[in-house]
Amino acid sequence: MVGIYLPAQITDWLVPGRSLFLTIHVVGVACFAYIVARRLVPLVRAQRDFRFDRPLTRVGSVLKFWLGQWKHPRYKFAGTIHVLIFAGFILLAARAFSVLIVGVSGNFVMPGLSGRTGHIYDIVTDYAATVVFLCMVVLAIRRLVFKPARYAVPAKYGQGHTADAVFLLGLIATLMVADSLFAASNAAGHAQQGQTVETLAVLSLPWMFKILLGSITLTTLSVVNVTAYLVHEVTFYFLLCYRPFGIQFHVETSLFSVYFAKLDRGTLKPVRWGVPDESLDQVKSFGVKTFEDFTWKHMLDFYSCADCGRCADNCPANAVGRPLAPRFLTIKARDYAFQHYPVFGKAQNHEPLIGTIYSEDEIWSCTTCGACEEECPLLVEYIDKIVDLRRGMIDDGNVPQSLQKPLKALENRGNPYGKMEKKRADWAKAGGFQQSCGLKILDGKNADTLYFVDSITSYDDRMQSIGRATARILDDVGENFGILGAAEKDSGHEVRRFGEEMLFQALRDHNTGAIKASGVARIVTSDPHAYNALKHDYKDVPPVEHISQVIAREVKGGNIQFRPLESEQNVYTYHDPCYLGRHNQVYDDPRSVLDAIPGLKRVEMKRSRDRSFCCGGGGLMLFYEPKEEQRMGVLRVRMAAEAGANVMVTACPFCMVNIEDAIKVAGMEEKMSVMDLTELVDQQIVHKARKEELETATCGG
Amino acid sequence: MKILVCARRVPDTSENEIEINGAGNDIERDELVYSINEPDNYAVEEALQIRDRIGGDVTVVTIGGEDDDEILRRELAMGANQAVLISDDAFSGSDGRGIAAVLAAFVKKGHYDLILTGVQAEDGAAQVGGMLAAMLDYPFASLVNSIAVEDGKLRVSREIESGNREINEIDLPCVLSIQTGINEPRYVGMRGIRQVASLPIPVLGASDVGVDQATVGEAGARVKRVDYFVPVLSKGAQILHGSREENADEVLELVAAKGGLK
Numbered sequence: 001m002v003g004i005y006l007p008a009q010i011t012d013w014l015v016p017g018r019s020l021f022l023t024i025h026v027v028g029v030a031c032f033a034y035i036v037a038r039r040l041v042p043l044v045r046a047q048r049d050f051r052f053d054r055p056l057t058r059v060g061s062v063l064k065f066w067l068g069q070w071k072h073p074r075y076k077f078a079g080t081i082h083v084l085i086f087a088g089f090i091l092l093a094a095r096a097f098s099v100l101i102v103g104v105s106g107n108f109v110m111p112g113l114s115g116r117t118g119h120i121y122d123i124v125t126d127y128a129a130t131v132v133f134l135c136m137v138v139l140a141i142r143r144l145v146f147k148p149a150r151y152a153v154p155a156k157y158g159q160g161h162t163a164d165a166v167f168l169l170g171l172i173a174t175l176m177v178a179d180s181l182f183a184a185s186n187a188a189g190h191a192q193q194g195q196t197v198e199t200l201a202v203l204s205l206p207w208m209f210k211i212l213l214g215s216i217t218l219t220t221l222s223v224v225n226v227t228a229y230l231v232h233e234v235t236f237y238f239l240l241c242y243r244p245f246g247i248q249f250h251v252e253t254s255l256f257s258v259y260f261a262k263l264d265r266g267t268l269k270p271v272r273w274g275v276p277d278e279s280l281d282q283v284k285s286f287g288v289k290t291f292e293d294f295t296w297k298h299m300l301d302f303y304s305c306a307d308c309g310r311c312a313d314n315c316p317a318n319a320v321g322r323p324l325a326p327r328f329l330t331i332k333a334r335d336y337a338f339q340h341y342p343v344f345g346k347a348q349n350h351e352p353l354i355g356t357i358y359s360e361d362e363i364w365s366c367t368t369c370g371a372c373e374e375e376c377p378l379l380v381e382y383i384d385k386i387v388d389l390r391r392g393m394i395d396d397g398n399v400p401q402s403l404q405k406p407l408k409a410l411e412n413r414g415n416p417y418g419k420m421e422k423k424r425a426d427w428a429k430a431g432g433f434q435q436s437c438g439l440k441i442l443d444g445k446n447a448d449t450l451y452f453v454d455s456i457t458s459y460d461d462r463m464q465s466i467g468r469a470t471a472r473i474l475d476d477v478g479e480n481f482g483i484l485g486a487a488e489k490d491s492g493h494e495v496r497r498f499g500e501e502m503l504f505q506a507l508r509d510h511n512t513g514a515i516k517a518s519g520v521a522r523i524v525t526s527d528p529h530a531y532n533a534l535k536h537d538y539k540d541v542p543p544v545e546h547i548s549q550v551i552a553r554e555v556k557g558g559n560i561q562f563r564p565l566e567s568e569q570n571v572y573t574y575h576d577p578c579y580l581g582r583h584n585q586v587y588d589d590p591r592s593v594l595d596a597i598p599g600l601k602r603v604e605m606k607r608s609r610d611r612s613f614c615c616g617g618g619g620l621m622l623f624y625e626p627k628e629e630q631r632m633g634v635l636r637v638r639m640a641a642e643a644g645a646n647v648m649v650t651a652c653p654f655c656m657v658n659i660e661d662a663i664k665v666a667g668m669e670e671k672m673s674v675m676d677l678t679e680l681v682d683q684q685i686v687h688k689a690r691k692e693e694l695e696t697a698t699c700g701g
Numbered sequence: 702m703k704i705l706v707c708a709r710r711v712p713d714t715s716e717n718e719i720e721i722n723g724a725g726n727d728i729e730r731d732e733l734v735y736s737i738n739e740p741d742n743y744a745v746e747e748a749l750q751i752r753d754r755i756g757g758d759v760t761v762v763t764i765g766g767e768d769d770d771e772i773l774r775r776e777l778a779m780g781a782n783q784a785v786l787i788s789d790d791a792f793s794g795s796d797g798r799g800i801a802a803v804l805a806a807f808v809k810k811g812h813y814d815l816i817l818t819g820v821q822a823e824d825g826a827a828q829v830g831g832m833l834a835a836m837l838d839y840p841f842a843s844l845v846n847s848i849a850v851e852d853g854k855l856r857v858s859r860e861i862e863s864g865n866r867e868i869n870e871i872d873l874p875c876v877l878s879i880q881t882g883i884n885e886p887r888y889v890g891m892r893g894i895r896q897v898a899s900l901p902i903p904v905l906g907a908s909d910v911g912v913d914q915a916t917v918g919e920a921g922a923r924v925k926r927v928d929y930f931v932p933v934l935s936k937g938a939q940i941l942h943g944s945r946e947e948n949a950d951e952v953l954e955l956v957a958a959k960g961g962l963k
Binding site for chain 1: 891
C-alpha cells in the first residue's frame, strides 16, 4: 500500500507512478517540440525582416509592454484581469516546473527556492493559483453571460470563438485546482503523519482544500494526491500542446512578438528588406500576394494575436461598416497558416490571398490611421501588412477605377486632381497675397524656411485658406520663407500607403531634388501627411516641423500674442489628425496653442489623443469609394457634439474636408463648425503690422 | 484567338485645360498631357481577358509619331503580346477614312480573328471602326459592352439608348467597337512600364503596310476641320433653398420634369 511508505516526503506517494509520469513528460515535451517546429515552417519560408537591431530598446519594450503589460489597462476590466492572470502565470512558472519534476525526482527543490525563500514563494503562489482560478471563473461568466460585443464574430467571418475560449479557461482552471489539490493533499498528509506541515496561505485554494481533506484517511489522501498530480501533469501538457492551435499560443509567442516589434512610428517597411531602392526593378513581385510573401515577423503576429478584439473595437473602418476588421485580418491569416501548414501532412501553399481569404475592398478600406496598432497589447502590426497587400494588388494591376485616375494624374501632373503644374502656386499669387506677407516662390537660394504646401492646400479652393493662414503666421513670426510653387509635387504620402511604391519614389526623388536646390535650412508644413512623409519617408531633407509645433513654440517664446475671442459663446474641441497625433505624437502643441487664446473654452472628446477617431482618411482615400454604412466623419462630428463642443478645430486639410462634409451629411450645420488651427490662429493673432503700430505708439508715448 | 486592338493617344481631358490656339482651328497643344484614349484601354483589357480565357495573342497597333510609343508601352505593360507603331509623314492630316485605310492595309498583312477599337476617340468622330470593317468586308458591331466567345462566332451585347442592351451573334473575323464599362481595366504603374521598356516596338511606314497613298494624308482627306469651339461656361445652376427634405422633393420633381425619371 502506498500509504505504508511513511515517506520522508509525501511526494513519495508518486513513486509507483514515476514511469508513467516520466512517459507523460517525454511525450508532452516531444509533442510540443514537434508542433512548434511545424509552426515554424512558414516562418522559415517567409520574407526577410530585419528585427535584430537595437537590442537595448527591444529589451526596454519587452519590459514595458510584455512584463509591464503596458497597454492592458486601456481596457480597465479585461486589462486588470489579464494583468492578474499574467502575474499569476509568471509567479507560478517555477512552481509548475518544480511540481512536474517532483513526479520523477521526489526530492527536487527548485534552486533558490529552498528554506525561507521557498516558504514565502509557496505562500505567494498559493494566492497566485487562487487568483488565476477566480479570474477564470470571472472570465467564463463574462464570456457566457455578459458577452462583450467586441468578442462577437460576424457571420461572414465564421463561427464564434466562445466555445474555444471557455474550453481554454476551463483547462487553466483545472490546472489551478489540480495544483492546489496536490499541495493541499501533501500538507494534509504531513499533518496526519505528524510531520512538518507546510503553511498554506490563508483563504487560498490549497488552504481550503486542506480543510476539506482534513478528515479523510491517509489511503484516500494518497489517491487524491496521485490523481491531482496526474490531472495536473496531463492538463499541463495538453494545454501546452493545445495552445499552438489557437489564441493561447500567445503565451509562448508574445515575448518574441514584443521583442521584435516595430520600433519606429510613422514609417513603412521597404518593399523587400535588404533590397535598396535602385535595385527594386530586379524584384520580380512586389508586396504580399501569397501567404509566403509576408515576413516572418508578420507571420509571428498572426500566431500571437489573442483575439481580444481591441483593434477592431477601435477601427474606424469597422465602426462605419466597411468590410474590414483588423482582428479578422489576423485571424483569417492564422487560420490559413494552420490549414496550409498543418501539424500533420504536407504543407500546401502559394495560392493568392486576395479573392480567397481577403477581399479587395477589405484591403482598400483601411485609412492607415493606426488606431489598431495603438491599441494592441501585443504590438501586432497592421499598416505594413495592409500596405504590402496593396503593393501586391498594384503590382497585379488590381486597382479600383476610382483610384486609377488620381494615380495617373499624380504620375503626369504631380497632383491627384490632374491640375496644371504651373497653377500650383496660384493661391499665393492671387490678389497680391504673395507680396502682402513676404511669401517667396523659391527659384534660387533665397529663403531659410520652406513651406511645403502639398497638393490639397495648393489646389483646393477651401484649403487654400489654410495655406494663406500658414503663410501669414510664418510672416508674423518673422520667418524668411517661401514655397516651391510649380517645382513642388505631391509628397506622395498616400501614394506610398496605397501601395504605389515606384510612383512614390518618383515623387519623393523629384521633391528631394527641388528642396535641396532651394537651399533651405528647414521645412514647415500645414499638412500632417506631408509632415509624416518628409519626416519618415524622405531621406536627406532638412528637418521638418508641422506648423502647430512652430506656433506653439512662438507662443511660448512670446513672439505670438492673441487677441481675446470676441465671443465666448463657442465651445471648442480639438480633433487629433492621425498623422500628427498617433503617428508622430504631437498632441500637446496644438492644445497649448488653443489654450493660449484668451477666452477660449475647450473640451476633450471621449476619443482624443492616441484614441482619436479617424475623420475618413486623407489623400487618395478621398477618391476611393468605400462600401460603408455611414461616414467616419459623421461619427466624429457626433462625438464632438456629445462632448459639448460646437467648433471642431483640427490641424490637417484632409480632416477639414471630411469633417466639413460630415457636418453637412449629418445636417448639423447649425450646431457645429470646423476650422483649421492655422485659421483660428490667423484670426486671433496680433499681426505684425498691428504689433509694430502698438510698439511705435508705446515708444512715441 | 488572334486579336488586334487599334488604339490612339489623345490629350487627357481630365488632366488638361483645353484652350483654343491663336489660329482658332485647333487646341493649344503646349503643356498637354496625353494618355491612351479611354475606350481603347477598355478594348485592350477586353482582348487580354479573352486571351486569358481561351488562349491566343493580343497585338496593339497605333498610327502616329514617336511620342505615341508611350501608350504602346503602357498596353504592353498591361499584358499585350506585341505592339506595332505605324508611322509615316504621309499620314499627317488624314481623315477617318485615311486612318481606316492604313489600318485595313495593316490587317491584310496579318491574320486576325478579332479586331477591336474603342467606341470613339476622345478627339475623334467614331468612324474608324465602321469604315475599317467595311474596307475589310468584315461584320461590325458598335457600342459593344460584353463579349462571349462561341465556336467560330461571338455573342456580343450592344448598348443602345437608355441603357438597354441587345444581344447579337456575329461571325468571326469581325470588327467590334468597345464601349467603356465593358470591364475594369487593370492598373499600370511606372514599374510595369519600366519592365517593358526594353521590348522592341516595330515601326512600319506607309510602304511597309502597303496602303494606297492617295487615300491618306491631307491630300487624301475628304473631311477637313475648319474651326474649333470650346463651350462657353454658362450660368445654368439653380440653387435650392429650404430643408433637406424639401430639397430632395424638389430635386425629384425637377429630374422627373426633365424626363430623367419614368
